[in-house]
Amino acid sequence: MNKLLGDTIIRGNGDEVAVSTLEGEGKVVALYFSAHWCPPCRSFTPQLATWYKGFKKGPNGDKFEIVFVSSDRDDASFKEYFNEMPWLALPFVEREKKAQLSTQFKVSGIPTLVMLNAANGKLITSDGRAIVTDDAEGKDFPWTPKPFLEVVEGKFYKKNGKEVEKDVEGLGEFIKEKIIGLYFSAHWCGPCRGFTPQLVKTYNKLKEDGKKFEIIFVSSDRDEDSFMEYYGEMPWISIPHGDPRKKTLSRMFDVSGIPTLVILDENKQTITSSGRAAISSDPEGKEFPWYPKPINQLTGATAGDINDSPALIWFNDKKSGKDLTEVMKPVADEWIKKWKDAEETQAMVFYVTGNDVDDDEGIANSLKQFASITSNTELAIVDIPTQKVYESSDTDVDTGKIRSFVEGFLNKTLKGRGLRH
Template sequence: MASLHGLTVGRIFTMPVYHVSYFMESGRSKDPRKKGLGFYYQSSPQEAKLSKKFKVQGIPTFVILDACTGKVITKDGRLRVSEDPVGAFFPWHPPPLSEILQGKLLRRNEDTTEEVDISTLAGKPVGLYFSAHWCPPCRKFTPVLAKAYQKIKEDNKDFEIIFASSDRLEDSFNDYFKTMPWLALPYEDPRKTTLSQMYGITGIPTLIIVENLQTGKIITKEGREAVGSDPEGKEFPWMSKPLNLLDQQHAGTLNRETSVILFTDGSDKGLEDAKQALQQIADESYAKATEKGDDPEMYFFYAGEDDLVDSLRDFANLDDREPQLVVLDIPDQKIYVCPEEEITQEVAKAFIDQYLAGSLQAAPLRG
């Protein structure tokens, strides 16, 4: 840097922009304002794949990627450009979680509130709890979470929760915070908005568990479901696994992601056979995604006896055949059913490979 002293330094950035059109008929876009490269086809395979990959829920959406790695820098490109129209902070890498949360937190101590420095959380798993007093499901879940939190602490496990409030009145915030044994951001703290944008919070209550504030690595976005399924915290911190027994904890994943599900009769042998059929395939898929730093392309489950399983069969119009292997894609409202009656690892792999190759015929959900 010393060699640049006294010189005028300019920055030149280049960023190809791909326009994904949702409106044009087949053919080249005729809109002269669309200067970027693009996929100008209505309902094209490219548009569908990109929308699904980046979980696009509305337009306009501007996703910024690292061209060398393909990794997402930010899905909030539209907001970043609006906030920084001259590109001073381009390409808008999100700050570390520890930097976002820098500052004071609050803790209730009987009838008083004391300040806690963020440094006391170093190295601990942290739960980010988005909630509000006006929300009935939040008020119902908070005491359940409090019991799990106390149990985890009694077991001498490092853990802390930070309450990020959506309360509209400070008195409501204070009354609600009195029921919580953990930390909180102050009322109307701007860090709450930043966290909500960072994690795409669209509803409450939501509990996100991160490895620690230094890495910010997400362990699970399904903390609420995890606590509901494991109120004693025996599986804390609820690490993601390549293959899971399907229960209510995974309902959110089913709604958001493509899932491979092997339905069984619920017997010990049926469950063990299902694990044998899917475990290696799930392990390889998970390892591939982890190596790339991506989310898995699909999530793997085996299903026994659970209320969610029965509801899912009804929702997907599935018969009672067991074992039964399916690829379920709720976001696209499609299901793919394996016709084989015996599901071995070889059968499962061939079926999944056909799905990934796009050679399977889908049935519509609720069809």
Template sequence: MRAEMKHEAQAVVNNICNTGKFSQLLASQDRDYLLSPTGSQVKVSDLEGKVVGLLFAANWYPPCRGFTQVLVGIYEELKSSFREFEIVYVSSDEDLDAFSSFYGNMPWLAIPFSDLETKKSLTRKYDVEGIPCLIFLQPQDRKDQATVRDGVELIYRYGVQAYPFCNERLEQLRKEDKIKRENQTLLNLLSNRHRDYVLSHTHFGLKQVPLASLVGKTIALYFSAEWCVPCAKFTPKLISVYEKIKQELAEKGEEDFEVVLVSSDRDKASFDSYYSSMPWLALPFGDTETKNLVRHFNVQGIPWLVIIGPDGKTITVHGRSLINLYRENAYPFTNAKVEELEKQLEQEAKDLPALVYHEGHGHDLNLVSDGNGGGPFICCVCDEQGSNWAYQCLQCGYEVHPKCVRSVDRHNSLLIAN
């Protein structure tokens, strides 16, 4: 009897020892497999020894859909070179149909939609507070390869270069980034061994403009695309601001500002159509430097406007916000200029009413600043970014730029409504 008990106990020990890290995380009492895109079952144990990414996402949230499209390309590129890599989808979809529809666009594995407990357990274990979230796990939890939690940012910033997504590799990439920033010039940002020019419009088509002619100017890199709805709203505003800045500089006999389009268009016809509406310069469609620039400036969405100073160094990656706030007055976008404009806003705010009744909104709006409940926001009238002073509804969070307020008499408004 004792011999049998000893044998059974040893079997249990052996079973525990043979249960790998991913089997403990991703399997359940009733399930030892994951779903594959073909509908077949893949043993969780097949993941042992691999770098595994856990993708927390859902079909109902647009940023998840956008990130998934980016991740598919990265995944397929990595899988073609590294077999020891896999991603597992951890769904927050609303129902099975939504899960099936969203997962149908993914080339990796997934926890079955019905396994709610495993999904909850993973969410708690990794403190997932928002989606999309991408957690990278290493085959062995060595000190230099601990769990990496900011996978979404890493994919957007480095793409396949971040593989195998361990802290050691990320530290190396950050050191390389620091060196690039310290040695950054306009020429090494925008040129490569095949191209030392950007494009410009002429009556006869596009012509090449030497990059050397831009050295010493303030340059705005405009990351945009024809298919992007926010870009369609921002581009006309940027064109207006660009033309006003160029006119003011021309009156002073100066030519110190230029914009360069960095396109994310999906085909050349779209690029040609979109760029034809713009008065500035552009990188050629499909240029290899586009991806490098997106990673270098950590571009996570478009439209995105980066300002490069006359010395070739980055002034700000928040050019879009400065344009929305200050229009052409933001030029040359330096910290000193922004501080000057903020002081002007402070002075102007003293003459603004503390409370307004805004046309199109049913509650009073309070004037707020960074220090008393304000801060970065999206204006509910023009859908553009704002910061510093705003009119805010304390009941529902509605916020607008002071310049977008259309104040009406509350008493008359209520009489008309009744």
């Protein structure tokens, strides 16, 4: 927790509290990302305060704490808003830590309540708001995720030709030793209806090729009729409409929007939460089961991670993306191994462009314009979570120059500027 929050945080009266007092086996710390200017935050904060006060009176009250991580625009607004809260806060001056926490836990909007294991700082869930709503008395504390097969077990629907068999038992046995896609989708969602036919084609192709693959439809449809109409377009299995497993699975895999396709391996561990991008870029399933690559070619289908993480991008339209990847790969491999060995979230994503990269949406040029990156810049780090960009003046880019640039960013010795001039 000290690594995340520093040595001290504060109470509403300004008194300092040692972060070490939050730590301990069986304890949970929640990070509350919020701001006074945000209407949904001001609506949720009183609800959270009521829940918090009730929880603190319960048997696990001494094992739980909330830390406010402010997105307020000035210290006065921070203090005014913090006065409404009965918990602790990261000091307003710690803006760099706030940005790091937002990046690490992929906070894309507020209010967000992130629950952490206080013994090791590991994520329990990014959807703490659902816990406040669904577990009013805190009976499920410490909200440790259950194994996937335990959560998903129960009745399901199965296609038999065009007919739907309802209430089929034994979902766990049906998906045993298979790669699984959890498809969070709904009939009312335009992008979902656009993606579903593409997913059906890839699924059928993989089944024809003998791949051990199954998809489970997890519906966000508003009524049974819409669900059944939409499910009629799908050849895979489904959890029944309105089943409580939908909420649990959405929380387990931090699903914040649809369509989302989460791919799990045979042991039901996450391979990727970006299955939609994987299918879009590989409709024939040649790279099944789509383990993340250390470096991606920058296209509309692969660019989603840029919104959540700092991205190193090599802009070059004179060489092939494959050639650029080979030069960048040693650096990407080194850092990804370091993050994995330290059991840390990957702190940067890596991209190349190239004269052979099929970028129908023109993402590379759009991103350069959006970030005001000069036309002759080849290496840049675009950090959307902190709204900064870092440009390298290096020419004749090689592995050594890429390594120095990445190390400068991660060691905080690079000077950046605002994302847009």
